[in-house]
Amino acid sequence: MGCSGVKVIDLHSDIWVDVADKRSRGETRVFENKHLNMLTANNVEGLVYALFTYEKKHLQHQPQRFIQMLAAHFAELNESSRIAHVRNTKEYEKAVETDKFVLFGMVEGLYGLEGSTDVLYLLKQVGISVVGLIWSEDNEYGTGCNTTRDYGLTSRGIQALKIAQDLNFIIDASHMSEASFWDVEKKVDGVFIASHSNCYSLCPVPRNLKDDQIKAIAEHDGVIGLVAWPEFVDLEDPTLDRLIDHGVYIAELVGPEHLALGLDFAYWSDTWNKDFGRDGKAKTTKGIEDVKGIPALLQGFEKRGFSPLEIKGIAGGNFLRVFKKVCG
Ligand SMILES: [Zn+2]
Structure with missing residues (x-):
C-alpha cells in the first residue's frame, strides 16, 4: 500500500x-514504558496531548489536577530521551530528525483556571500550543456543547480569545456550543481548528459540526480532526468505514486539505x-478501537480514492500547515 x-x-x-495517574502511584517513565511502542508501531509520530481535568473524581480540585498533569509532563520529558515537547516548527523538525x-x-x-485571563500567559510559558477555552460544560468563558442556554462566549471569553490570538495559540472550537463557535468565528482573524469533531449531517450529536461550521473552519484555513469516539461516528453502528464516510464528506464539502x-x-x-x-455503556468504533486501527484508516482513505499526498496531509501535514502559520 x-x-x-x-x-x-x-x-x-x-x-x-493515565500518565499522571500512574505517576501519582509512584511509577516513572510511564509514557515511554506503557504507551510509546504501541503508538510508533502503528505509524504515530506525534500527539497533541490534552490537559483535561473535567473528570468526576477531580471536579472539586481541578487546579491541582491541572498542575499535577502538567508536572507529570515535565517529569516524563526529563526521564525519557525518546520524547520531545515542541512549540514551533523548528522544534518539530529537530525532534523528527x-x-x-x-x-x-x-x-x-x-x-x-477561571478568575483571570492572565492564566493564558502562563500556558504560553509552559509551551502549550492549542487552547480550547471550553469543554462540553459551560464555564466562565462561554457555553459548551452540553449547554441548555446557549449565550455563546462571555465577555471574559472574548477577552481570552483576543489574548490567545496575540500569544499565537491555535484556537480549538471542538466541544463548543454553536453560539460559542460562531463567536469564535467572528473574533478570530486567522486560523482556528476543531481538533476532534465529525459531521453533524452524518451523526447528529451536539459534538459534531454542521456544514456551515465546517465551511467556516475551511474559510479560515483551519482543519477538522476526525474523531473515532463511537458516539460521534454513528449512533447505531460506529465502524471504521463510517468514520471514513465523515472524512469523505468533509473532503467533498471543503477539500481534503482541511x-x-x-x-x-x-x-x-x-x-x-x-x-x-451517552448511556453509561462502554462502546468503541469497530475496526478502530485503538491505535492499531490507524494503518487500516489510512488504507481506507486510499481505497476511497484519496491520493498519497492528500493522505499525508490528513495524517499530519494539514495540521503542520496550521501549526507553522500560527506558532511559527
Ligand atoms: Zn474532547
Whole structure:
C-alpha cells in the first residue's frame, strides 16, 4: 500500500490522564514504558496531548489536577530521551530528525483556571500550543456543547480569545456550543481548528459540526480532526468505514486539505468509554478501537480514492500547515 509509511499526528489524546495517574502511584517513565511502542508501531509520530481535568473524581480540585498533569509532563520529558515537547516548527523538525516522538501541548477547557485571563500567559510559558477555552460544560468563558442556554462566549471569553490570538495559540472550537463557535468565528482573524469533531449531517450529536461550521473552519484555513469516539461516528453502528464516510464528506464539502485526525482514543483507560458514554455503556468504533486501527484508516482513505499526498496531509501535514502559520 502506498500509504504504509505515512506518519500520523493525532490531534487529540487524553493519555496524559493515565500518565499522571500512574505517576501519582509512584511509577516513572510511564509514557515511554506503557504507551510509546504501541503508538510508533502503528505509524504515530506525534500527539497533541490534552490537559483535561473535567473528570468526576477531580471536579472539586481541578487546579491541582491541572498542575499535577502538567508536572507529570515535565517529569516524563526529563526521564525519557525518546520524547520531545515542541512549540514551533523548528522544534518539530529537530525532534523528527533526531527520531523523537513529538508532543504538542493542548488545554481542553480552562476549568479550574477561571478568575483571570492572565492564566493564558502562563500556558504560553509552559509551551502549550492549542487552547480550547471550553469543554462540553459551560464555564466562565462561554457555553459548551452540553449547554441548555446557549449565550455563546462571555465577555471574559472574548477577552481570552483576543489574548490567545496575540500569544499565537491555535484556537480549538471542538466541544463548543454553536453560539460559542460562531463567536469564535467572528473574533478570530486567522486560523482556528476543531481538533476532534465529525459531521453533524452524518451523526447528529451536539459534538459534531454542521456544514456551515465546517465551511467556516475551511474559510479560515483551519482543519477538522476526525474523531473515532463511537458516539460521534454513528449512533447505531460506529465502524471504521463510517468514520471514513465523515472524512469523505468533509473532503467533498471543503477539500481534503482541511481534514486531520483527532482520534480521541480511550483504550488506555478501563472506564472512560463507559464514564463518558451517552448511556453509561462502554462502546468503541469497530475496526478502530485503538491505535492499531490507524494503518487500516489510512488504507481506507486510499481505497476511497484519496491520493498519497492528500493522505499525508490528513495524517499530519494539514495540521503542520496550521501549526507553522500560527506558532511559527
Ligand atoms: Zn474532547
